[in-house]
Amino acid sequence: MILSLSKKLYSELVFRKALYWLKSEYQWTMEENEGEWLIKLNCSQEDFVNCNYELHKLLNDYSLREKIDSQTDDLKLAIIRKALKDLSKE
Amino acid sequence: MTEVARPDSFYVEELDGVFGPIQILKYRDAIKETSPLPKLLICESKTPDSTIKTIRNPLLDKWTNHGDIGLLNGRGQVRVVLCCSANANTLLVTERCDNLCLFCSQPPRDVDDTVLFAYAAQSIVSFGSSDVIGISGGEPLLDKKAILNFFKILNEFNDKTPLHILSNGRAFKDINFTENFKEAALKRKIEIGIPLYSASSRTHDYLVNSKGAWNDTIKGLINAGNKGIPIELRVIPTKANFNELSSIVEMALTCFNSITRVSIMNLEQTGWAKKNWKNLYLKPEFYHDELQKTCLLGNRFGVEISLFNYPLCHIPEELYKFAKKSISDWKNTFPPECEYCTIKSDCGGFFSSIKHMEVTPKGRIL
Amino acid sequence: MTNYKSLPIKFRELKDGRTVISNLANTYHVLDNIQSLRDAFELGQCTDKNLLNELEQKLFITSDADFESKVHLTTSAFSKRINKDLTSPRLIMIVPTLRCDHHCSYCQVSRVNADLSGFDLQSSQIPSLINYITKIEKPPYKIEFQGGEPLLAFDFIQTFYEQFEIEVGKENFNIVIATSLSLIDESIINWCRGKNVGFSTSIDAGKKAHNKHRKLITKDSFELVQKNINWIHHELGREKIGTVTTVTRDGLEGYDELVDTHLALGLIGMFVRPVSSYGFAEEKQAKDISIIDFMVFYKKLISRILNENLSGTPLIEHFLLIHYKRLLNSPSAAYIDLMAPAGYLKNSILIDYTGNVFGSDEARMVYRKYGADELIIGHINNTELNLEHSTQLLAHSFNFDVPGCSDCVYQGSCGSDPIYHLQDFGEPIGDKSYSRFCELHKSIFDFIFELIRDQKYKNVLDGWLND
Numbered sequence: 001m002i003l004s005l006s007k008k009l010y011s012e013l014v015f016r017k018a019l020y021w022l023k024s025e026y027q028w029t030m031e032e033n034e035g036e037w038l039i040k041l042n043c044s045q046e047d048f049v050n051c052n053y054e055l056h057k058l059l060n061d062y063s064l065r066e067k068i069d070s071q072t073d074d075l076k077l078a079i080i081r082k083a084l085k086d087l088s089k090e
Numbered sequence: 091m092t093e094v095a096r097p098d099s100f101y102v103e104e105l106d107g108v109f110g111p112i113q114i115l116k117y118r119d120a121i122k123e124t125s126p127l128p129k130l131l132i133c134e135s136k137t138p139d140s141t142i143k144t145i146r147n148p149l150l151d152k153w154t155n156h157g158d159i160g161l162l163n164g165r166g167q168v169r170v171v172l173c174c175s176a177n178a179n180t181l182l183v184t185e186r187c188d189n190l191c192l193f194c195s196q197p198p199r200d201v202d203d204t205v206l207f208a209y210a211a212q213s214i215v216s217f218g219s220s221d222v223i224g225i226s227g228g229e230p231l232l233d234k235k236a237i238l239n240f241f242k243i244l245n246e247f248n249d250k251t252p253l254h255i256l257s258n259g260r261a262f263k264d265i266n267f268t269e270n271f272k273e274a275a276l277k278r279k280i281e282i283g284i285p286l287y288s289a290s291s292r293t294h295d296y297l298v299n300s301k302g303a304w305n306d307t308i309k310g311l312i313n314a315g316n317k318g319i320p321i322e323l324r325v326i327p328t329k330a331n332f333n334e335l336s337s338i339v340e341m342a343l344t345c346f347n348s349i350t351r352v353s354i355m356n357l358e359q360t361g362w363a364k365k366n367w368k369n370l371y372l373k374p375e376f377y378h379d380e381l382q383k384t385c386l387l388g389n390r391f392g393v394e395i396s397l398f399n400y401p402l403c404h405i406p407e408e409l410y411k412f413a414k415k416s417i418s419d420w421k422n423t424f425p426p427e428c429e430y431c432t433i434k435s436d437c438g439g440f441f442s443s444i445k446h447m448e449v450t451p452k453g454r455i456l
Numbered sequence: 457m458t459n460y461k462s463l464p465i466k467f468r469e470l471k472d473g474r475t476v477i478s479n480l481a482n483t484y485h486v487l488d489n490i491q492s493l494r495d496a497f498e499l500g501q502c503t504d505k506n507l508l509n510e511l512e513q514k515l516f517i518t519s520d521a522d523f524e525s526k527v528h529l530t531t532s533a534f535s536k537r538i539n540k541d542l543t544s545p546r547l548i549m550i551v552p553t554l555r556c557d558h559h560c561s562y563c564q565v566s567r568v569n570a571d572l573s574g575f576d577l578q579s580s581q582i583p584s585l586i587n588y589i590t591k592i593e594k595p596p597y598k599i600e601f602q603g604g605e606p607l608l609a610f611d612f613i614q615t616f617y618e619q620f621e622i623e624v625g626k627e628n629f630n631i632v633i634a635t636s637l638s639l640i641d642e643s644i645i646n647w648c649r650g651k652n653v654g655f656s657t658s659i660d661a662g663k664k665a666h667n668k669h670r671k672l673i674t675k676d677s678f679e680l681v682q683k684n685i686n687w688i689h690h691e692l693g694r695e696k697i698g699t700v701t702t703v704t705r706d707g708l709e710g711y712d713e714l715v716d717t718h719l720a721l722g723l724i725g726m727f728v729r730p731v732s733s734y735g736f737a738e739e740k741q742a743k744d745i746s747i748i749d750f751m752v753f754y755k756k757l758i759s760r761i762l763n764e765n766l767s768g769t770p771l772i773e774h775f776l777l778i779h780y781k782r783l784l785n786s787p788s789a790a791y792i793d794l795m796a797p798a799g800y801l802k803n804s805i806l807i808d809y810t811g812n813v814f815g816s817d818e819a820r821m822v823y824r825k826y827g828a829d830e831l832i833i834g835h836i837n838n839t840e841l842n843l844e845h846s847t848q849l850l851a852h853s854f855n856f857d858v859p860g861c862s863d864c865v866y867q868g869s870c871g872s873d874p875i876y877h878l879q880d881f882g883e884p885i886g887d888k889s890y891s892r893f894c895e896l897h898k899s900i901f902d903f904i905f906e907l908i909r910d911q912k913y914k915n916v917l918d919g920w921l922n923d
Contacts, residue, residue, distance in 0.1 A: 020859060020888075024890065061469075065863055072464035075527065079480055080534070086531075087535055
């Protein structure tokens with residue numbers, strides 16, 4: 001069974017982060033074509049429905065993070081770099 | 091005027107026309123007579139061949155000790171600025187300041203008073219104390235050359251008197267100055283008392299009446315803390331900032347290094363605080379829970395947190411252990427009702443400047 | 457304040473629907489729900505003035521005017537937190553013998569029988585040992601004797617004490633002996649009197665679990681350990697004995713018995729954690745108790761402990777307290793297993809019965825089980841240090857740049873455990889979505905936020921901060 005997700009909706013990082021935390025009982029492999037991310041699942045119909053729900057919950061979580069982080073990512077890296085630089089001076 | 095614990099100002103006719111600091115002696119002292127300051131011998135009988143200025147003055151004699159330092163204003167008035175029997179000694183090193191705090195107890199004057207630094211250094215060296223001496227102003231670190239020179243003099247005499255300096259911390263935003271200060275100052279035990287009145291600029295800058303003050307003080311606290319300069323963080327609760335008291339302390343203890351202790355200071359009704367009293371002063375009963383939250387932060391961060399200048403009947407009993415008896419004796423007083431209070435000996439009392447002292451004596455004895 | 461900028465944040469939805477947020481300064485706040493988060497940080501449409509003030513005070517948002525200073529404050533706090541983990545003093549563990557009189561089924565150190573030879577440090581090696589210790593660390597020294605059963609090598613400990621006292625001075629070190637206490641006797645107790653020597657022992661959750669796992673020929677390990685704890689308590693003082701509880705499947709019903717046992721012994725501290733897969737505690741046993749199972753047990757245990765506190769009986773569970781202290785940036789929260797960068801090597805060192813030096817207790821366990829030479833740092837007989845592998849392990853033990861941890865709300869409070877992940881995944885970072893380490897600590901942090909919602913429980917935990 002195949003789940004497809006539009007690349008317009010989900011970036012690669014969001015997709016991969018969601019897969020990272022997907023429960024291990026769902027056996028999956030990932031593929032892509034030009035416009036979509038594809039997840040091939042080896043499971044029953046019932047499991048497929050549950051997996052779909054869980055995956056979308058995770059995708060939503062990581063999309064939200066991406067939106068919130070987009071404004072502060074550079075700042076975050078700058079803070080970490082400066083802190084480590086200060087520490088290495090001591 | 092209400093009676094204070096120790097009067098410190100006297101008129102001495104023989105000293106009319108003399109300026110600056112002198113050291114008071116009660117007998118000839120070969121060691122003390124080698125220190126920088128001119129001497130004044132207070133004695134029962136005048137010894138005609140004495141090489142030191144000798145006077146007879148029972149009142150001055152009563153309230154001074156051998157080795158105390160007095161400051162003469164040229165009109166015969168001597169103020170005892172360093173006293174062996176005082177509960178605290180503080181020297182004024184400048185009246186200039188770059189803040190204009192609404193509650194300033196020593197309103198700034200823009201005068202060239204760098205001579206006060208020299209007076210202070212000589213006084214400290216001559217006094218030779220192992221107890222802490224306070225340095226205040228104005229802003230002691232405003233003139234960076236002057237403060238570094240002050241330490242140069244002390245270091246030349248190899249003086250190790252522990253010092254407590256009150257500062258708004260803005261000078262430490264300059265990292266080079268902070269490094270130089272650390273080199274010069276840390277040859278003795280030292281602590282810098284730096285006030286922070288808010289977690290944001292708008293309230294802090296309002297209270298110290300200077301735009302950009304908060305930014306400078308924050309940078310200063312970071313720099314000084316990183317260099318290992320011991321800092322006493324001070325917060326004065328007022329109507330404007332009482333509700334963020336615990337947040338200020340929490341932020342400071344999370345972000346800054348080298349905080350040795352935190353002092354919550356009750357407002358003193360003197361200087362500019364007098365005219366702004368209604369807008370500033372809030373009775374402690376209105377912020378007991380913030381005081382409580384703040385004191386509990388001590389356990390969390392492993393830092394001593396103290397309440398200064400709070401009479402015990404103004405704070406809840408669980409906070410008594412945090413209250414310190416801290417008012418300098420020369421301005422400390424108790425209203426008459428306190429005579430009957432069972433915990434008077436543990437209480438710090440009031441500033442003599444306060445207009446209206448409300449008290450609730452504990453366990454009234456009839 | 458209507459216009460504000462956000463600073464970098466992380467978030468996590470709790471089971472009760474509330475959302476925990478944290479930032480690089482490692483301050484935390486709990487929002488009512490995910491919509492509250494979106495309003496404040498994604499859509500910029502939060503109108504709750506009190507909330508905005510709180511978020512500003514805790515360095516989540518800032519006015520334009522204060523932006524630069526708030527960034528400096530955050531950087532300073534972040535630096536301060538890492539520095540705290542970098543500079544905590546080292547625990548020095550010494551394994552004088554691998555021999556043991558017990559046959560514990562989940563022995564983590566792969567012990568050997570008490571009558572074997574070739575598994576002991578010799579007294580003649582003590583000068584080299586002391587020399588090594590004083591070279592790598594400065595006073596005050598925290599020394600812990602592990603084993604096997606250290607009391608089988610009690611003469612070694614005595615000789616070490618005498619020589620170490622001469623070398624560094626009595627006030628400059630303290631010793632803890634980790635032992636089952638089965639071999640405690642009058643002469644040992646008398647020798648310990650007046651010295652900075654204390655004991656740490658294991659009590660499992662309940663007599664059944666304890667005696668099942670901790671096998672003594674006489675089959676009464678539990679009764680014996682209680683008797684001996686009492687003995688030490690009364691002869692040497694309460695502060696000289698501490699307990700550690702490892703929870704296995706057999707102990708899952710033993711939460712009340714565990715508390716009762718401690719109270720009966722007059723102890724006021726406990727330390728409880730689930731079994732892990734080191735040593736003999738093979739796959740089967742370790743997986744026998746899932747973190748979910750453990751948390752069911754643990755919540756019941758804590759509930760009982762908190763209620764004891766509320767009725768006036770002092771009793772602290774230190775595993776929970778460490779996690780609470782980490783959330784609060786408390787400086788006294790130095791716990792080797794929960795640090796980032798990891799406590800491995802920089803905050804702990806272990807000298808094995810062979811004289812080999814390892815970066816942690818777990819490292820020597822893994823070496824003994826799998827024979828990984830690269831985990832040997834050096835030897836007490838020479839000054840050569842083999843740090844290449846260890847440096848790699850440490851470099852991979854920051855949390856902020858690692859998948860799984862980089863988005864986690866507890867990043868600033870949690871730790872990393874390169875040796876655990878090395879054993880279970882073959883490399884120091886591991887897949888956090890499978891990691892028991894991750895699941896355990898995340899569950900405890902979640903649990904704390906659930907607990908402190910109730911002010912009376914928060915007051916109890918705050919009271920423990922004195923410790």
